[in-house]
Amino acid sequence: MPNFEIRVWVDVLAARGAVKAFAGELGFQPRETTELAIVASELGSNIIKYGRHGCLTFSGLEPQEGRGRGISVVARDYGPPFHDLSIALQDGCDDRGPLDPMQLLHRKGIGGGLGAVLRMTHSFAVHPLSDGKEIVVTRHVKGPGARGR
Numbered sequence: 001m002p003n004f005e006i007r008v009w010v011d012v013l014a015a016r017g018a019v020k021a022f023a024g025e026l027g028f029q030p031r032e033t034t035e036l037a038i039v040a041s042e043l044g045s046n047i048i049k050y051g052r053h054g055c056l057t058f059s060g061l062e063p064q065e066g067r068g069r070g071i072s073v074v075a076r077d078y079g080p081p082f083h084d085l086s087i088a089l090q091d092g093c094d095d096r097g098p099l100d101p102m103q104l105l106h107r108k109g110i111g112g113g114l115g116a117v118l119r120m121t122h123s124f125a126v127h128p129l130s131d132g133k134e135i136v137v138t139r140h141v142k143g144p145g146a147r148g149r
């Protein structure tokens, strides 16, 4: 399974490109491979911003009835847990609540990454670990559109 260490921004770019290429090999359409590249970018950039450091891995999923093959992307980091995951998944929020518009001038990001990841994938899970956590997302080639569409 390809494993991309994530410590600096250029690491995110490398992982993003690899996910996009692999998704194309699995049979995802170009627009879908771009969405999966965005998913990898978002999860990878969050590792650097909030998870200290970690790694991004991905693998193919066996075909499911009517849904074709799939991809699993795992973002593992060594940072603190989400304060409140359900809030973090909402657009315009950090993991405690809505972002004040004035904060946006001084912080990296608008609190929109995880909401986008949710909409561009079919499943999303966070697994706490003793020394960090693992975020696992999956998407299949066919079947119902990714959530939110």
Ligand SMILES: Nc1ncnc2c1ncn2[C@@H]1O[C@H](COP(=O)(O)OP(=O)(O)OP(=O)(O)O)[C@@H](O)[C@H]1O
Pocket: 042, 046, 047, 049, 050, 051, 077, 079, 080, 081, 082, 083, 088, 089, 093, 094, 095, 096, 108, 109, 110, 111, 112, 113, 114, 115
């Ligand atoms: N790997 C992580 N570890 C701990 N907290 C995280 C992690 N990823 C995200 N968070 C928390 O969840 C919030 C929402 O994440 P999200 O990616 O949606 O927004 P953002 O990174 O702040 O901004 P954007 O993604 O728009 O650049 C973050 O602001 C942060 O509080």
Ligand SMILES: [Mg+2]
Pocket: 042, 045, 046, 109, 112, 113, 114
């Ligand atoms: Mg983000």
